[in-house]
Each structure stands twice: as structure tokens, then as C-alpha cells.
Amino acid sequence: MGLHRILVADDEESMRWVLSKALRKKGYSVDLAADGNQALRQVREQSYDLVIVDIKMPGMSGLEFLDKARELRPDLLVVVMTAEASMKNAVEAMKRGAYDYITKPFDLEVIDAIIEKVSRARDVSNQVSLLKQELKDRYQVEKNIIGNSAAMREVYKTIGKVAGSDITVLIQGESGTGKELIARAIHFNSTRLGKPFVAINCAAIPKDLLESELFGSERGAFTGATERKTGKFEQANHGTIFLDEIGDMPLDLQAKILRVLQEQEITRIGGSQNLSVDVRVVAATNQELQERVRNREFREDLYYRLNVVPINLAPLRERSEDIPALVEYFLERACAELEIPTKQCAPEAMELLSNYSWPGNVRELENTIKRGVILSSDPYLTTADFASLTNRQETIHAIPQEQSLESLVEMKLRNSMNGIEKLDKGDIYDRVLEQVERPLIRYVLEKTRGNQVRAADILGINRNTLRKKISELGVSIKKD
Numbered sequence: 151m152g153l154h155r156i157l158v159a160d161d162e163e164s165m166r167w168v169l170s171k172a173l174r175k176k177g178y179s180v181d182l183a184a185d186g187n188q189a190l191r192q193v194r195e196q197s198y199d200l201v202i203v204d205i206k207m208p209g210m211s212g213l214e215f216l217d218k219a220r221e222l223r224p225d226l227l228v229v230v231m232t233a234e235a236s237m238k239n240a241v242e243a244m245k246r247g248a249y250d251y252i253t254k255p256f257d258l259e260v261i262d263a264i265i266e267k268v269s270r271a272r273d274v275s276n277q278v279s280l281l282k283q284e285l286k287d288r289y290q291v292e293k294n295i296i297g298n299s300a301a302m303r304e305v306y307k308t309i310g311k312v313a314g315s316d317i318t319v320l321i322q323g324e325s326g327t328g329k330e331l332i333a334r335a336i337h338f339n340s341t342r343l344g345k346p347f348v349a350i351n352c353a354a355i356p357k358d359l360l361e362s363e364l365f366g367s368e369r370g371a372f373t374g375a376t377e378r379k380t381g382k383f384e385q386a387n388h389g390t391i392f393l394d395e396i397g398d399m400p401l402d403l404q405a406k407i408l409r410v411l412q413e414q415e416i417t418r419i420g421g422s423q424n425l426s427v428d429v430r431v432v433a434a435t436n437q438e439l440q441e442r443v444r445n446r447e448f449r450e451d452l453y454y455r456l457n458v459v460p461i462n463l464a465p466l467r468e469r470s471e472d473i474p475a476l477v478e479y480f481l482e483r484a485c486a487e488l489e490i491p492t493k494q495c496a497p498e499a500m501e502l503l504s505n506y507s508w509p510g511n512v513r514e515l516e517n518t519i520k521r522g523v524i525l526s527s528d529p530y531l532t533t534a535d536f537a538s539l540t541n542r543q544e545t546i547h548a549i550p551q552e553q554s555l556e557s558l559v560e561m562k563l564r565n566s567m568n569g570i571e572k573l574d575k576g577d578i579y580d581r582v583l584e585q586v587e588r589p590l591i592r593y594v595l596e597k598t599r600g601n602q603v604r605a606a607d608i609l610g611i612n613r614n615t616l617r618k619k620i621s622e623l624g625v626s627i628k629k630d
């Protein structure tokens with residue numbers, strides 16, 4: 151965490167020079183401003199870990215800057231520099247929220263001490279906010295796992311038993327049964343709470359990229375590796391890694407995962423150093439792993455190593471007594487999202503839902519309820535609202551991701567286009583498409599770090615079309 155970026159604002163050029171030289175020598179990135187206005191502009195445009203500002207500057211004074219800067223960024227840490235003679239100013243600055251003050255003239259050691267103090271304070275405050283967030287998540291996880299069937303009660307018992315230790319857990323279950331939800335519950339109920347939970351879907355990442363995603367790579371390890379990259383195992387240090395769809399992992403990588411489990415060590419691609427990591431592994435699969443072991447597609451030793459404690463999530467059709475509670479839960483959530491009073495499900499509709507086979511499991515049920523809520527204008531959902539269940543059995547579960555995106559877009563559209571029928575004319579069609587295109591392109595460019603050739607390939611559009619769209623839509627490209 152620590153400090154990286156510092157802004158120094160002083161009208162005295164010599165002071166700027168001395169401070170920037172000293173700070174840069176210590177490896178910080180330093181920006182300079184010659185007056186309060188310029189400093190404020192920079193604070194608006196950049197994010198700084200620390201601002202060191204002279205209190206006495208022409209134009210906007212340091213105190214005025216302090217007020218305005220903290221209005222823009224309430225968490226900004228500002229240290230003011232003041233002449234010894236004007237202690238009153240220092241007191242005033244502290245009252246207005248300065249983090250500390252230094253009296254001029256000062257030795258560079260004073261600056262070192264301040265930076266050390268700021269660094270420590272930032273680390274503590276970062277840790278506190280991480281903990282707060284994760285406690286919140288934990289609370290939500292507990293509240294968010296629904297189901298009181300014997301099968302689910304067994305799952306809760308196992309979570310309780312394994313959460314306190316570092317035992318490796320293998321969660322098996324069909325797609326959409328809640329494997330990731332359970333993995334999170336294990337993490338958030340363990341002593342690793344407050345440390346990272348890192349999930350990676352081994353089936354979603356191309357095989358040749360998976361290794362560097364997991365273990366990281368050194369600069370120059372392969373073409374295109376222009377900088378060092380930390381892998382998911384390093385990111386999950388002291389926390390939990392969730393290896394989803396582990397059954398899809400290629401055999402050579404399986405051997406490497408086994409090594410991490412045995413030795414708690416990883417090596418970045420292109421690196422020679424072994425790095426020790428302390429990571430709890432929770433893996434999941436929707437395939438018959440034992441079958442894959444028999445077919446020699448999955449290493450037997452890894453299977454036993456992962457399967458220390460198995461959790462089997464039954465498909466929803468085998469625990470249909472959980473369906474009514476899940477329906478109510480998803481009804482409440484969908485209506486809250488739409489900011490409408492909670493809808494109910496008529497008894498016959500509930501029966502229909504309870505008897506359906508749910509090949510896409512809980513995820514499919516969740517999407518079906520969302521869709522029902524959006525499309526019906528009545529406070530009661532009836533069998534008519536779910537009539538399509540009988541004839542879309544074959545297709546709906548094949549595209550759960552797309553369907554949920556569609557529901558989400560539909561929900562937003564309906565929410566934001568109230569009264570549209572009163573318009574005589576408009577350009578709604580183009581404007582809506584633009585609003586979908588822009589975030590899509592921005593997202594893919596972000597993921598490809600601004601590489602337009604790769605982005606066009608992923609999007610499946612022509613490179614020139616992409617270029618045109620970027621300029622027409624005014625997509626800004628962030629390269630980090």
C-alpha cells in the first residue's frame with residue numbers, strides 16, 4: 151500500500167526544487183505546483199497520497215487550498231508548511247483538517263518522519279476499511295444463503311466444521327447450484343476474514359494465459375510481457391483462492407497446483423525465485439471429477455489433495471422444498487432493485503415453480519423470477535407469467551449469462567423511460583444503443599490495456615469499425 155504520489159505546492163522555486171529532489175530520490179512520484187490554484191487543479195485531475203503545501207502563497211493561500219481540496223477529496227492527506235512566526239496559522243490549518251504541519255526552515259529528516267507517519271496511518275486506515283467491507287460481505291453471505299432442506303443443512307454443518315481451519319475444500323455441483331456462494335461463506339467465516347478472497351474461473355481463461363493468471367509472470371517472460379504481473383495466488387496471499395471449474399485445468403497446470411498445495415510456494419513465469427504463499431484453496435467443479443481421474447484427464451494425486459473435505463451441492467430439483475423460500479427471496483430482491491412494492495407469487499404459480507426441473511438450478515430460478523417481476527404489471531405473479539417455462543426448457547439454461555444481462559438492461563430501461571409514450575419524436579433507439587456500446591467498448595479496451603487490435607478481435611468487429619466507434623462515441627482509453 152504505502153505512499154506513491156506526492157504533490158508539493160510552494161511559490162518558492164528553491165523549496166520546490168529541494169523537496170522534489172529529496173522525495174524523488176526516495177522513489178516517490180512528485181508533482182509540483184507554484185500556487186494554490188494550480189495545486190487545486192492538479193488535485194482535481196489526479197489522485198495524490200499526500201499534498202505538502204505552503205501556507206503563504208500569492209493568490210489562493212494554503213488554508214483556502216486546504217478547504218477547497220478537502221471539499222473535492224475529503225480523504226486527502228495535507229501537510230502544511232508554515233513559518234515559525236505564524237503558529238496561529240498552523241493551529242488554524244489543523245482545525246480545518248490538515249493532517250500535520252511543519253515549520254520552516256526544516257531538516258529533510260522532518261519530512262521523512264512525516265512521510266513515515268502518513269504511510270503507517272494510510273495502511274491502518276486501508277486495513278480498517280477492508281475489514282469493514284468484508285464484515286459487511288460476511289453478514290450478507292449469511293443472510294444470502296437460502297434453503298433449509300436436509301441437503302442444505304448438511305452443507306451448513308460442513309461449512310461450520312471447515313471454516314475455522316485451512317483444510318482444502320472441493321465443492322461439487324451442477325452449474326448454478328451456488329458453489330461460489332458457498333466458497334465465499336467458507337472464507338468469510340474463517341480466520342482469513344479481512345484478507346483477500348480471489349476467485350478465478352479456470353474454464354473461462356484461455357489455456358495459454360491461465361498459468362500467468364495463476365502464478366504471475368516476470369517482465370519479458372514471453373512476448374507481450376512488458377511488465378511484471380502478480381498472479382492470483384500472490385493476490386490471495388493470507389486469504390483464500392477459489393479455483394472454479396478446476397476440472398478444466400490442463401494436466402501440466404494441475405501438477406503446478408499440486409506443488410503449491412504441497413509446498414506453499416509458487417514461481418512466476420520467467421522467474422527463478424520461489425515465492426512462499428500462504429493461501430487456502432477452495433476448488434469447485436460441475437464435472438464428475440472421479441470420472442476424469444479414471445480417464446486420466448485429471449491427476450489422481452491432485453484429486454485426493456483437493457478433496458480433503460467434499461461439499462456436494464444437490465441440484466435444485468432434488469431439494470425442491472427450498473424453492474418457495476428462494477422464490478420469496480428473489481421476489482423481494484428484484485422488487486427492491488426496481489424500487490417497487492414486493493410482489494407475491496400465487497399458490498398455483500408457486501406449485502409450477504416447485505415442480506419445474508431447473509436444469510440451470512438456482513441461477514435459472516433467480517433469472518426467471520427477475521423476468522417475471524419485470525414483465526408483469528400485477529402485484530401477484532400467476533402461472534401465466536411463467537408459462538414460457540414449459541416451452542423454453544431447452545434453451546433458457548444454455549445462455550444464463552446473456553439472459554441475466556438482458557433482464558438487467560430491461561429493468562434499467564423500464565425504470566428510466568417512464569413516460570416515453572408522451573414523446574412525439576425522439577432518437578431513443580440510437581441513444582440507447584450508444585449507451586450500451588460505449589461501456590462495452592470501454593470495458594474490453596480496459597481489459598486489453600488499450601490494445602485496439604485485440605479488442606476488435608474479442609468483440610468480433612472489424613478494427614477500423616472499432617477505431618471509428620472509439621472516436622464517434624468519444625470513448626476514453628485508460629492504459630494502466
Ligand SMILES: Nc1ncnc2c1ncn2[C@@H]1O[C@H](COP(=O)(O)OP(=O)(O)OP(=O)(O)O)[C@@H](O)[C@H]1O
Pocket residue numbers: 294295296297323324325326327328329330331332394436512513516
Ligand atoms: N442457496 C442460495 N441462496 C440464495 N442464492 C443462491 C443460492 N444458491 C445460489 N444462489 C444464487 O444463484 C446464482 C448462482 O450461484 P453461483 O454463482 O454461486 O453458482 P455456481 O454453482 O458457482 O455456478 P457456476 O458453476 O455456473 O459457476 C448466484 O446469483 C447466487 O447468489
